[in-house]
Amino acid sequence: MDRFFVRFILLGVLGCSSCAFGTDQSLSVVNSETSVAMRMPNSPVVNFRVSFRVGSINDPQEKNGLNALTALMIGQGGSDTFSFEELRKTFYPWSAAVSAQFDKEVTTIIGSVHRDHLNEFSEIFLELITEPRFDVSDFERNRDSLKNGITATLRGNNDEELGKQTLNGFLYRGHPYEAPELGTEKGLEVLTLEDVKRFHLQHYHQDNVLVGIAGGYPQDFVIRFEENLQNALPAGVALTDSLPAPDSLSGVEVTVVNKQAIATAISIGFPIDVTRADDDFYALLVANSYFGEHRTFNGLLMNKMRGDRGLNYGDYSYLEHFIQSGGSRFPVTNIPRRQQYFSIWIRPVPHHNAHFALRQAIVELKQLVDTGLTEDDFSLTRDFLINYSKLYVQTADRRLGYAMDGRFYGTNSLIDEIQVRLPLLTLDDVNNAIKRHLQYDDLAVAVVTTNADSFVEKLLSNEPSPPTYNVSVSEEVLLEDQGIVSFPLNVDVDRLQVMPVEEMFRELSR
Amino acid sequence: MAGCVGGDSSNDVFPFPVVVSQLENGLKIVSVEYDSPGVVAYYTVVRTGSRNEVEPGFSGYAHFFEHLMFRGTKKYPTAAYNKLIKQMGADSNAFTTNDWTAYHIVASSDSLETIVDIESDRFQNLEYSEDLFRTEAGAILGEYNLNFSNPVALLQETLHGRAFMFHPYKHTTLGLLADIENMPNQYDYSLQFYDRYYRPNNCVIVVVGDVDSSQLSNLVEQYYGDWEPNNFEPVIPVEPPQTRERKSSVTWPNPTLPFLMLGYHVPAFSDQTIDMPALDVLSQLLFSETSPLFQKLYLEEQVVDLLSGGAGDSRDGPLFTIIARVTDPDRLEYVRDAIIAEINRMKVERVDPSVLADTKSHMRYRFSMGLDNPGDIARTLSHYLQLTGDPETVNRVYRLYDAVSPEDIEYVATTYFAETNRTVVDLTMEKNDG
Numbered sequence: 001m002d003r004f005f006v007r008f009i010l011l012g013v014l015g016c017s018s019c020a021f022g023t024d025q026s027l028s029v030v031n032s033e034t035s036v037a038m039r040m041p042n043s044p045v046v047n048f049r050v051s052f053r054v055g056s057i058n059d060p061q062e063k064n065g066l067n068a069l070t071a072l073m074i075g076q077g078g079s080d081t082f083s084f085e086e087l088r089k090t091f092y093p094w095s096a097a098v099s100a101q102f103d104k105e106v107t108t109i110i111g112s113v114h115r116d117h118l119n120e121f122s123e124i125f126l127e128l129i130t131e132p133r134f135d136v137s138d139f140e141r142n143r144d145s146l147k148n149g150i151t152a153t154l155r156g157n158n159d160e161e162l163g164k165q166t167l168n169g170f171l172y173r174g175h176p177y178e179a180p181e182l183g184t185e186k187g188l189e190v191l192t193l194e195d196v197k198r199f200h201l202q203h204y205h206q207d208n209v210l211v212g213i214a215g216g217y218p219q220d221f222v223i224r225f226e227e228n229l230q231n232a233l234p235a236g237v238a239l240t241d242s243l244p245a246p247d248s249l250s251g252v253e254v255t256v257v258n259k260q261a262i263a264t265a266i267s268i269g270f271p272i273d274v275t276r277a278d279d280d281f282y283a284l285l286v287a288n289s290y291f292g293e294h295r296t297f298n299g300l301l302m303n304k305m306r307g308d309r310g311l312n313y314g315d316y317s318y319l320e321h322f323i324q325s326g327g328s329r330f331p332v333t334n335i336p337r338r339q340q341y342f343s344i345w346i347r348p349v350p351h352h353n354a355h356f357a358l359r360q361a362i363v364e365l366k367q368l369v370d371t372g373l374t375e376d377d378f379s380l381t382r383d384f385l386i387n388y389s390k391l392y393v394q395t396a397d398r399r400l401g402y403a404m405d406g407r408f409y410g411t412n413s414l415i416d417e418i419q420v421r422l423p424l425l426t427l428d429d430v431n432n433a434i435k436r437h438l439q440y441d442d443l444a445v446a447v448v449t450t451n452a453d454s455f456v457e458k459l460l461s462n463e464p465s466p467p468t469y470n471v472s473v474s475e476e477v478l479l480e481d482q483g484i485v486s487f488p489l490n491v492d493v494d495r496l497q498v499m500p501v502e503e504m505f506r507e508l509s510r
Numbered sequence: 511m512a513g514c515v516g517g518d519s520s521n522d523v524f525p526f527p528v529v530v531s532q533l534e535n536g537l538k539i540v541s542v543e544y545d546s547p548g549v550v551a552y553y554t555v556v557r558t559g560s561r562n563e564v565e566p567g568f569s570g571y572a573h574f575f576e577h578l579m580f581r582g583t584k585k586y587p588t589a590a591y592n593k594l595i596k597q598m599g600a601d602s603n604a605f606t607t608n609d610w611t612a613y614h615i616v617a618s619s620d621s622l623e624t625i626v627d628i629e630s631d632r633f634q635n636l637e638y639s640e641d642l643f644r645t646e647a648g649a650i651l652g653e654y655n656l657n658f659s660n661p662v663a664l665l666q667e668t669l670h671g672r673a674f675m676f677h678p679y680k681h682t683t684l685g686l687l688a689d690i691e692n693m694p695n696q697y698d699y700s701l702q703f704y705d706r707y708y709r710p711n712n713c714v715i716v717v718v719g720d721v722d723s724s725q726l727s728n729l730v731e732q733y734y735g736d737w738e739p740n741n742f743e744p745v746i747p748v749e750p751p752q753t754r755e756r757k758s759s760v761t762w763p764n765p766t767l768p769f770l771m772l773g774y775h776v777p778a779f780s781d782q783t784i785d786m787p788a789l790d791v792l793s794q795l796l797f798s799e800t801s802p803l804f805q806k807l808y809l810e811e812q813v814v815d816l817l818s819g820g821a822g823d824s825r826d827g828p829l830f831t832i833i834a835r836v837t838d839p840d841r842l843e844y845v846r847d848a849i850i851a852e853i854n855r856m857k858v859e860r861v862d863p864s865v866l867a868d869t870k871s872h873m874r875y876r877f878s879m880g881l882d883n884p885g886d887i888a889r890t891l892s893h894y895l896q897l898t899g900d901p902e903t904v905n906r907v908y909r910l911y912d913a914v915s916p917e918d919i920e921y922v923a924t925t926y927f928a929e930t931n932r933t934v935v936d937l938t939m940e941k942n943d944g
Binding site: 260350386 | 617656810
């Protein structure tokens with residue numbers, strides 16, 4: 001108890017630079033060492049995000065999926081007092097919700113409730129986190145759900161996600177990041193309820209938690225909630241093992257997943273040594289937005305591949321691991337990582353144009369690296385990001401998530417960092433950062449396609465891949481194509497692999 | 511003319527005052543001044559969706575227009591439009607449904623006049639070459655391709671294709687593959703489509719956030735005032751009552767668990783009659799996480815890992831659609847029978863009033879908790895405006911939800927869930943005999 005109060009020294013009551021944009025004017029932010037609180041007295045909703053510094057990297061060897069399953073036993077399970085069924089019945093008339101989000105390094109239990117039912121909800125929410133029920137039926141249902149996520153959804157129902165997860169596993173072979181966040185098929189099969197209980201005891205403790213609360217809660221609510229949570233959690237020692245560097249890539253390394261597919265999905269990437277904690281991240285943010293801003297027509301890739309050529313539905317690039325939040329264009333929060341990767345996502349392309357599309361994306365990347373941005377590109381993109389990033393935090397819940405991510409990286413909220421740092425950037429900062437961190441020689445490529453052998457043959461032969469257009473394209477585009485159709489891809493034959501989809505994510509590579 | 515509705519009664523579920531005005535050409539302007547300093551959400555509602563695609567061979571054009579509208583005008587060619595959007599740092603996108611198309615921008619409120627300028631321009635003066643038109647058709651095919659790596663797209667297409675004989679709800683919003691493949695050849699038809707539907711009397715402007723309603727009205731008058739109306743009314747075929755059960759089975763070439771989809775024809779949205787509100791409540795009673803069926807199939811027996819059902823608000827009679835993903839291929843029939851048995855139980859066993867009260871409470875809180883930012887508020891209001899043109903509809907329909915009685919539940923269960931009104935589609939993994 002005393003220890004808790006010592007730690008709950010206010011680190012600051014902060015005004016933030018982006019408060020003037022899109023938020024209730026009465027917002028007040030209070031930070032302690034172990035919590036982030038954003039009070040908005042006019043809001044009828046209260047959002048909770050309780051994050052633990054634990055993720056799939058903490059899964060024991062050959063038990064991939066243990067972190068995910070433990071999180072689901074909280075987010076989709078019962079508490080000591082209430083069964084899952086009873087909980088749902090209690091929450092239902094309030095339209096209150098609890099869920100769990102798990103990633104490589106951080107797991108977050110998320111809750112939301114109308115302030116009319118805040119006190120009853122928060123007691124149950126707290127018990128769910130500290131004393132999950134560990135019911136056998138919940139265990140079996142959640143384990144099957146994760147397993148079906150691999151064997152049915154990933155392998156057969158979503159080629160784009162399959163491509164992205166394939167790229168992730170490929171980039172991080174033999175690295176703690178290799179396994180999909182939801183585990184592997186074999187890993188999930190061997191898990192027991194005892195494993196889950198042990199994992200919870202080991203990782204859900206006082207020194208591993210960050211509490212986030214935002215919305216229309218009463219003045220002293222956060223102090224009470226955090227005190228009760230700390231008292232209910234066991235003591236522990238925060239462990240953060242150092243992460244090894246990912247294996248370096250050699251040339252263009254390709255994994256082709258063979259399956260029936262109506263079109264070919266392609267993901268390209270390579271690890272980068274930059275995160276939000278680094279100055280260069282903010283320079284690269286401008287470069288990446290210029291090159292491939294997610295689901296907008298701002299990006300060069302989108303304009304050249306979809307806009308000029310009609311090759312597919314969209315083409316984007318990313319500076320860090322990205323999961324889209326619902327139907328919006330913005331990323332989910334609370335999936336911070338100590339190591340990141342740069343990636344290009346080419347949405348499904350007709351098979352006959354896949355080889356060309358892969359080449360074009362790499363040629364465009366080469367162009368970016370070789371020539372950088374112009375002064376106009378730079379200033380337009382920088383100004384865009386300064387305004388656009390404010391839209392990342394249109395709700396209290398999202399503002400909270402970004403503030404918590406700042407704790408992970410030792411920074412302010414990403415949006416506040418952008419407001420401060422981007423106006424100070426110069427064109428040289430951006431182009432120099434591109435030279436330092438981006439490249440086009442050593443790439444991992446994940447391809448999901450039908451008739452993989454034929455695709456591989458074309459890749460290895462480096463034969464020209466003229467696109468077939470259903471449309472007439474401009475002379476300028478045809479001229480550009482001449483520099484793309486025969487662009488040599490230095491595919492590493494020894495590392496090239498073709499995988500039947502049925503074997504994907506069965507177990508780790510080694 | 512302008513008027514203020516809503517936000518003044520304690521029974522109103524929509525908590526903010528709504529200001530409504532209309533230009534002489536029929537364009538309606540609806541605004542909500544909401545506490546989001548510096549941010550505004552700007553929706554243009556076109557009351558045209560795939561429902562309007564009545565000519566055979568031309569499915570998918572409402573959605574195609576969602577793409578074409580980003581292809582520029584004389585004043586603002588694509589690159590200039592995109593540059594302005596970028597300069598504003600705006601989030602700009604669009605979506606299409608069976609009944610309407612929405613174009614939305616969330617941006618700094620300082621940019622309001624620029625938004626009104628570029629939006630009014632493309633709605634009145636869209637200009638795209640045949641080449642650009644054909645290029646965009648390629649993106650539509652790409653969207654179809656990415657959607658069809660998910661078996662649910664195949665299930666939906668099959669279910670609607672079987673359940674509807676004549677009504678355009680027969681095809682999905684994306685359109686039929688053959689029609690999409692033929693799109694590049696139909697430039698003239700696209701011009702006609704724009705001429706018919708992109709008219710002020712078929713549109714509503716909805717603005718929420720840091721906005722002054724009277725300033726907005728003046729801006730809209732200034733920029734949209736010369737837009738000519740067109741009173742084109744499509745003849746939408748009326749779907750005759752279904753007289754016998756229809757069934758289809760489809761296969762999937764990749765690993766998957768089996769799926770089951772059932773559809774029942776139900777009536778069009780109305781804020782005057784109890785039928786659709788009662789059906790919405792019934793969907794909760796049947797398929798919410800607290801429903802007996804969910805408890806049985808999902809929690810206890812764990813024979814499904816996905817179960818949901820309901821009907822969206824629709825301008826014509828939609829399908830009440832039920833979807834289940836079945837964890838064991840041998841239990842498909844069992845799951846189908848259990849769903850039907852539960853529906854039949856609702857016809858004869860009166861719902862417990864306390865369960866009904868919990869359901870209504872859930873729906874009201876869910877609605878209220880969703881109104882926490884300008885974009886979501888604008889979208890919610892736009893949804894009701896496309897249905898009836900009247901923002902007060904949202905309050906009326908929630909008053910109807912409050913009025914739904916156990917007898918109403920029994921009535922809709924009995925009236926709309928007959929076997930003869932049912933279409934069933936199942937999807938299983940393709941067997942590889944080789």
